[in-house]
Structure formats: C-alpha cells, structure tokens
Amino acid sequence: MALLELTDCSLTFGGLKAVSAFSFTLDAGQLVGLIGPNGAGKTTVFNLITGVYRPDRGEIRMQGQSIAGLPTFRINRSGIARTFQGIRLFPNMSVLDNVVVGANQHIARAPVAMLFRTAAFARHNAELHAQCMATLTLLGLAARAHEAAGTLSYGEQRRLEIARALATRPKLLLLDEPAAGMNPQEKVELMEQIRLIREKLQLGILIIEHDMKLIMKMCERITVLDHGETIAVGKPEQIQIDERVIKAYLGEPVAHDS
Amino acid sequence: MELLKRNAVPLLLVAAQWPVGWLLSQTVNSYYLQIIVYIGINAMLAVSLNLINGITGQFSLGHAGFMAVGAYVSAACSLFLVNGWPAALALPAILLAGGLAAALAGLVVGLPTLRLRGDYLAITTLGFGEIIRVVILNTAAVGGARGLGGMPPLSDFASVYACTIVCVLVIWRLVHSPLGKAFTAVREDEIAAAAMGIDTTRYKITAFVLGAFWAGVAGALFAHFIGYIHTNSFTFLKSVEVVVMVVLGGMGSISGAIIAAAVLTVLTEALRFLADYRMIIYSVLLIVMMLTRPGGLLGRHEITQWRFWSSRTAR
Amino acid sequence: MDQLLQQLINGLAWGAIYALIALGYTMVYGVLRLINFAHGDVYMVGAMMAYYLAHWLGFAVAPSTIGFVIVLTSSMLICGALGALIELVAYRPLRNRPRMSMLITAIGVSMLLEFGGQRVFGPDPKFFPQLIESRSLFKAGAVVLTNIDLLVICVSLFLMVVLRFIVLRTKIGLAVRAVSFSFETSSLMGINVNTVISVTFVIGSALAAAAGAMVGLRNPKIEPLMGVLPGVKAFVAAVLGGIGNFPGAVVGGLVMGVTETLVAAYFSSTYRDAVAFVILIVVLLVRPAGLFGKVTVEKV
Ligand SMILES: Nc1ncnc2c1ncn2[C@@H]1O[C@H](COP(=O)(O)OP(=O)(O)O)[C@@H](O)[C@H]1O
C-alpha cells in the first residue's frame, strides 16, 4: 500500500486553477521531488495534503485512510509533517522549545504530575530533553539550543523547521524549498543531513526545490507541475530531457535560481 | 511524602500567609491592608488574563464579566447554600463555586468564538461582559440594581494571597511545562502550531477557561472581602484595567503582570484626587505604551530568567 | 398587526443607523483587518458635533431643514477628519506590528474618546435640539410614520447609494477595493496605500457621524458613552452580513435593528441589548463568514 496517495485533486482560487486533477503516490521510504516554475502550484499541493486548504475535488489518503478535509493537526498526527517555504517558526521561543512543541503529541498528559512536579515528571522531562537535543544534533543545531529561534541565520532557521517537523515523528516529511537562501556549502551539508535522516528514520520524503542539481542527485522520482497541471513524471534522467519540462522552464522569463 | 518534599517551598509560602496576615492586621491600618488585598486580587486577575492575552495570544475583554460571575455565584452560595458552615469549609466551597461558574461561562463564550480568528473574541467577550451586567441587574434574587450584601467576611489577606500564590504557581508551571509550551506556540504562529499536531482550538479554550476560572475565584474573594457587591464594580472599565496591567507588564510575562498589578493598584489609590482623569490616563497610557514600548515594561521576559523546564531542574 | 407594522418602522430606522455604522467597520476591516473599536465613539462625536454646531450656528432656536443639512454635513466633515487623524496617530505606526498591538491602541482611542468626551462635553446627557419638527406623515390605524423616520431611512439610503457609487465607479473606490484584496500587490501597482487607508477612515467616520447626527433627531438624549452599545451592535451587524462585504453590512444592520426592536416589543425590553450578543454567537457557530461573506483562506 502506498504511504501517500492523491487522486484527482483540484483546487481553484477565484478563477485561478492552482492545482488541477493532481494524482500522485509515494511509497514508504521513497524520496520524491516536486518541481515546477514559480506559481506552478507546488506549495498549494503541500497545503492540500496538510489540510491548510481543502481540495474542491479529489481524494487524499495516508496509509489508506482518507485525510482530505481533516483539520491540520489531525493530519499531522496521522504521520505527515512539513516545513514552510516562508519560514514559520515560533520566533520568540528558544530553538529547543520549538522542537519541544513539535514533540507535543508524544508527551504524556499528566496534569497532576505537571502541577506537583513529581519525580516521574522530572524524569520524563529529562528524556524528552535528551530526545529533542538529539534531533537538534541531527541538524547541527545543538549548540544554538537556548537561543531564540528568530535570531538564527536563514539557513539555520530552515534546518530548525526540519528538526521541529521531525519531532512530531512523521512517516512522511514534506520539505518546501529547504535549500532556498542557502549558500553552496550549506546546501551540501543539508543534502547530507537529509540523507542521514532518511537512513536513520526510514521516512518518506517529498521535496520541493528549485536547485536542479540537488533535486536530480537526491530524488528517485520527480513530478513536474506547471500551471497546476502535472506535465511530467519520471526518473531524474528522464525529466532532464523531457520536452514539455524544458519548455515550461525556458518559457519562464526570469531565471528561477534563488 | 515525595510530593510534599518537592513542593515544600510553595507550600510553606502559602502557609506563611496566615502568620503574615496576622502580623499585618496588628501593624498596618485597615485602609492600607485593603489596598494590599486589592493588589493580591488584581494580581490574580492580571496573571490569569495574561494566560489568555499574553501567553496564548488571544484577546479577551471580558475579565470583569467572569469576575462578576464568580462574585455573584459565590455570594449566592454563601448566603443561601453554605450559610452557617464553618469558615474553613465554606471558603473553599464558595471559591470553587465562583471559579467553576466563571469557567463554565468561559466555556460557553469560548467554544463558538475561539475556533475563529482572535479578534472576534474581543468583541464577543465585550458583549458578554455587558450581558452579564444586564442579567444581574434584572435578577431580583441577587439584588438587581440594589446590589447584593450581607455576605460573611470569609476572605482576608491570608486567603487572598494564598490563592494568588496558587494561581500564579499553577499558571507558571503549566506554561513552563513541555506540554504547556504549546500555549506560546499558538500565540507565535497558529498555522505552524497546527501543522505540528497541536489542537490549537483546544489550547485556546483551555487557556480561556482556566483564565476565566481564576477571574471567578478573584471575584469570589473580592465579594467576601468587602461584603457587598454591585455590577458597577464589574464594568467594561474593570476589564480594561486588567488589560492595561497585562500590557504594562509585558504581554506574556507573568512576573510583569504581577508588578504591573501592584503598581497600578497603588497608583489608582495615590491618584484618587485625579479620579475623574483616571480612565483618560489609562487610555493614553495604553496608546503611548503600544506606540513606544510595545513589549511592556518587562517585554516577554520573566523577572527571573529561571526556567523550570531545563536541564538544571529536570534532574 | 398594527403594532407589528409600527415596530417594523422603528426597527428599520434603527437598522439604518446600525447599517451606516456597520459600513465603517466593514470598510476598515477590509483594508486593515482591524476591528476599529473607536468607531462607535466616532458616532458619538458625530452626535455631539451636530449638537454644538446646531447651537453655534443658531439652528437650535430656528429649526429648518437646510439647517439640518448643514449641521449634518459639517459634522460628517469634522468626524471624517477625526477618523483620518486617529488612523494617522494611533494605527499607522503599528501597521507592521502584530495585529494585537493595533487592537489595543484601538481600545485606548475608544476609551480616550469616551472619557475625554466626558471631560469635554460633560458626563450628563444633553438634549439634542429639534432641528426638524416631528410630524406624522402617514397614519393608518395605530401605525404612524413620522417625517423623522422617513428622513433617517432616506438619508441613510442616499448615503449608501453615494458610497456604492464611490466604491464601484471612482478611481479611489477601485483603489480601496484593490487594497482590501491585497496590500502588497496594490502598492506594487503604484497605489498609494496610505492615502487609500486614510480615505477609508474618512468615509467610514463620516458615515458614522451622519448616523450620530440623525440619531439625535429620533432619540434626543445624547451622552459621551452613547456610542458603546451601538458600536458593538453595528459590529455584529457587519459580522452578520459578512465582514468586509458592503451590502452585507447594510442588510446586517437592518436585520439587527428590526430583530432588536421586535424583541424589545414582544419579549422583554431589558433583553434588547442581549439580542446582538445572541446573534453574534449564532452567526459564529453556524456561519462564521456571515450571510454574504466568502470564506477566506490565509495564504501560507
Ligand atoms: N490563498 C491563496 N489565495 C489566492 N491565490 C493563491 C493562494 N495560495 C496560492 N495561490 C496562487 O496559486 C498559485 C500557485 O501558488 P503556489 O502553490 O504557492 O506556487 P509554487 O509552485 O511557487 O509553490 C499562484 O498563482 C498563487 O498566487
């Protein structure tokens, strides 16, 4: 059974067809790329999957369960976590606390223990603390744990978004332009970290990225969107030579290398 | 036993209020004692509103309304229900009654509103505060426009401050616990919080209902301290006063809210000769604060930057 | 039956007042996403200005329709300027801060107008001069339609038509709609967002002032806190119609006025003020986007 399956999903904003008849599957442990020119509808696909928007038409299944129309927090609890293209951290909270919030659903709900600060409560805290620090270490952020998230550099904030998403213990991770605004050195590190995460946690990853080198190197399969339509699906080497893809990108007046 | 040991400091602090209260009653004249008690009540109001407005980032303008519910329900309780009980039993009973009634009112107001955007809450709670007043004014059983008197003086310095300490402790421990960090996350970015699996509506309602509960307790303490209540004590202006305390103390700072409550209570008394200008001063204060120091006096920081949840205390 | 008709007339007159105030809420919410708490108090200032103008200009002793028109328009102009000033001083500096900040200053401004008003105008009720003598135009059984009721309804209708014209047919109206749609895109398109927001406040405040001046004719007792409840009710009317939606605000205002009057007449006048609250709760539960509003999604 596929991990994630979208069938025939459409969404319009006013007259604009942001996503039309989008069908897609991703199996457990796969790393798939979603690319396309700016405004193609990639982020909207993420918003549909995570319940930020509700599809006008179509079905979305996570491990066979329909999730279309569920509230965002339920979809996350079904095992889908994401990062945001326009970073949405909790800027006034510490880096560590951002990750703690990500772990929220896995913290024991024991109000009495919390109010009286029992020994068990302290033990759980210590465990949680260690887990969250481990997640931060995975993304090279352990040293910044006690700084406010808003004070991190751009690249660090993007990585913290990933750490926070991982803390929810997803089966599927959606990354929306995780390398945007990073320098080449940071991009290399990021690729290494994503590879490590995948190996360690065995999760499926769907990644939106404009850096073609990165995408072609990492992904097993790529889906290309343009104006909300799927114009190509295939292996990186097939996509590279696909005529419609080349046309879609060349047709774009501005270079999209950011 | 272990529980007692781990909570020895707060327990001693609460217990200490009785000897301190006795000492104060021997040394301080009753006017000053009254101001000191008002500081405690206002601190409770400010800290509980801070949970809603400052920490969770919602905007309630109805704290006086919840205080009124607590005051009237507890007063009705002590007059008609627990009349004749020993004070040691009657006091907890009326505090609980006032607090729970206010919490219930909070649930009724919060459920439809908190699913939606934060600013709708402002107008709903404002409306709620007005309705509560209309209802009380038209309910003869609780005195209507004459007000309600004759309650036994169940609360005093010690009970007010003991409750304030418990209130601060509960809210502090809640928002500084790993689960409670989600309150702040809701304020910081609701969509991101939801995407992390946080049931944001539930957190908002929890904050709102808990805040209302403590406002109700404050109302009950107030009613049984002065022994006579009237809707004029619970107008929109009282709500605004509490909002000013939270803003002045720094949205989200618990210690800031307490300090601001003390400062404003004392100032209000000291500037009694300016009574006619009090609300004008408050309004200008609100505007100027927002324009020049939007973080309040302490910003989001606590006076101690001590974190209960951190490697230091977790061990 | 007669009584019902009579109450409907009263309700419509009140509804027209609410509608005028609600339009201001909806306009400001449209461009700034702000509940302008001070709006109800601008309505109060409108009534007060009309009161003082009527006395200064001598129309209080020599009532005339012309006099009323002059008083009405001057009050609208003054409050229009007041609205622009409020925006400039209290809201503009906070535009890029969390929305909560603006909401707090809005409450501050509201209180300043209310309690400053008590200082400046005096806390006691004033009696609005009879600028136009009340006559019954139409009488059928017990139903009376006074010229004042008709005037309130007609002037409100006229102002709404003017507003509609401005919004749909003029350049500045187009700009207001564009800014409501998107701040950033509008400024990229060369629209001066600041000007548009100022204009929005001027128009909204002028409409509230008109409501204030007309309310003086029907209910002559005016005082500095008179704007609080109508302000809340008009806001609820705007939410009922779908906040941001102009025809919605008008319909919401009328529904509010009629419902409230009927409840007061047939049920209990003490709970008249509770109607708005109940309507608000029901709308938020059943149809949060309001009757005519569209569900908007935040762009993520
Ligand atoms: N909430 C919204 N309201 C209106 N239009 C939207 C909204 N979200 C996205 N769009 C539009 O949908 C199209 C696709 O956007 P998006 O999915 O963000 O593209 P991208 O592929 O660059 O991520 C764009 O034209 C965008 O303007």
Ligand SMILES: [Mg+2]
């Ligand atoms: Mg995008």
